[in-house]
Amino acid sequence: MVLKLKRLTPLLLTILLLCGCSDDATYMFSNRKYVFCRFDALQYAELFTVMGNPGQYASIRKKVTNGVTKITITSPSSSTDYNFDALSEKFGFGLGGLIVGTNHYGEALCYDLACPICNRAARRLDISSNDGYAKCANCGVTFNMNNYGVIHEIPEGANLPVRRGLYRYRIEYNGQIVNPHN
Numbered sequence: 453m454v455l456k457l458k459r460l461t462p463l464l465l466t467i468l469l470l471c472g473c474s475d476d477a478t479y480m481f482s483n484r485k486y487v488f489c490r491f492d493a494l495q496y497a498e499l500f501t502v503m504g505n506p507g508q509y510a511s512i513r514k515k516v517t518n519g520v521t522k523i524t525i526t527s528p529s530s531s532t533d534y535n536f537d538a539l540s541e542k543f544g545f546g547l548g549g550l551i552v553g554t555n556h557y558g559e560a561l562c563y564d565l566a567c568p569i570c571n572r573a574a575r576r577l578d579i580s581s582n583d584g585y586a587k588c589a590n591c592g593v594t595f596n597m598n599n600y601g602v603i604h605e606i607p608e609g610a611n612l613p614v615r616r617g618l619y620r621y622r623i624e625y626n627g628q629i630v631n632p633h634n
Contacts, residue, residue: 482564482619486544487634496534498527499630502553503560507584509597511565511576513549528582548573550632551586552623555598562632563601564619569593569612577618586618 489512493499502508510527522533523540548566555561567575567588577586577595584598592607601618624631 481622481634483634484564484619485546487546487550487562487564487621487632489540489543489545489550489632491630493625493628493630496525496532498525498530498532499552501529502527503625503630504554506554506558507556507598508582509551509553509561509579509584509586511549511551511579512545513565513576514543514545526580528580546619546621547571548576550621551577551579551597551618552630552632553597554625555600556584560623560625560630561597561600562621562623563595563597564621566619567591567593568616568619569614571614 491499493503498510502510508528510525512523512525515522515524515533521536523536524531524533546564546566548564551563551565553561563586565576566573567577567590569591570588575588575590577588579586579597584596585594585604586597587594591612592610593603593612594605595601595618596604597618601620603615603617606612621632621634623633
């Protein structure tokens, strides 16, 4: 009997350790809003530029004008409206749209374009400064996109309801296809 327990002890300890571990990645990425889209960076100049230049980011959002839905992609150098096709009708762009790009280390990153403090689709972040920071015009908070979306600066005297970094989404990039998702 004692011999059998000695043989089972390592197995039981392994099972207990595995049950006690949590997947920290589930807390790192947001499921706040549905995100799934797929772009060929070679077909979109703005994406091609930011994905190949560490520290640069572009925004992607849906825009409806006169009943026609388009995808607007804005990078520091340009902004273009692209037509929706049958494949892109099911795309999900998060709460306020997406921010995609690469940090200073060349790692592909994706964030929600809506401010996580204000937490409204219409409160989009300004990323036009091309310095790796996103700023909310409403609450004044600045986020560091090159450091995984953490808060960089809070205006003096700001009374914020929450203090959290940007909503972050998973992204796959193979050198050509940009695929944000959650």
